C-alpha cells in the first residue's frame with residue numbers, strides 16, 4: 001500500500017479525524033489533518049490582530065507556516081474555528097497550501113482529512129470517503145469534546161456555529177466542501193467510533 005492516498009472529507013465534527021487516523025494506522029500510512037493548516041493560518045492572523053478575511057495578510061501567513069504552528073495548543077475553539085473558515089475561503093491561501101498537501105501525500109502515501117481532498121487535492125485518490133452525520137449529532141459530539149476540555153458551551157450555540165461554518169465551507173467559490181463524484185458516503189449518525197471504523201474499513205477494503 002506504499003504511496004496510496006485516501007481522502008476523507010466531510011463537515012465539521014462528523015468523525016473524520018478519528019476515522020482517518022485509525023485508517024492510517026491500520027494501513028501503515030501517514031495521517032494529515034489538513035484542517036490544522038487552515039486553523040494555524042487563522043491563528044496567526046488573530047495573533048497579529050489582523051482580519052482573517054484579509055487576502056494578502058492571510059496568504060502571507062499561510063506561506064509562513066512552520067511545523068511548530070501546527071502543534072500549537074490553541075487551534076481549537078470557536079474563535080479558531082471561525083478564523084480557519086474565513087482564511088479557507090481565500091483562493092491564494094488554498095493555493096499556498098496545495099503543494100504542501102500534495103507533497104505530503106505523494107511522499108509517504110497518506111490518509112488526509114479535510115473538505116476538498118477528494119475533489120481538489122487528490123482527485124485521483126483510489127479511495128474517497130465523505131463522512132457525514134446529522135447536524136444535531138455533530139453538535140452533540142462537538143459539545144462533548146468541548147466539555148472534555150473543560151469548556152462549558154451552550155448546546156444551541158454550538159449547533160448554530162457548526163451550521164454557520166458548514167454553510168460557509170460549502171458555499172465558497174473555491175474548493176467548496178462537497179463529495180467527489182466517486183466518493184463513498186458514510187453516515188455516522190447512528191455509529192460510535194468503533195462501528196464507524198468497521199464500516200469505513202469494509203468500504204476501503206473493497207476499493208484497495
Ligand code: C5P
Pocket residue numbers: 012013034035036038039081084085086088089113114115116117165169
Ligand atoms: O477540519 P477542521 O474543522 O479542523 O477544519 C477547519 C476549517 O478549515 C474548516 O471549517 C474549513 O473552512 C477549512 N478546511 C478547508 N479545507 C480542508 C480542511 C479544512 O477548507 N481540506
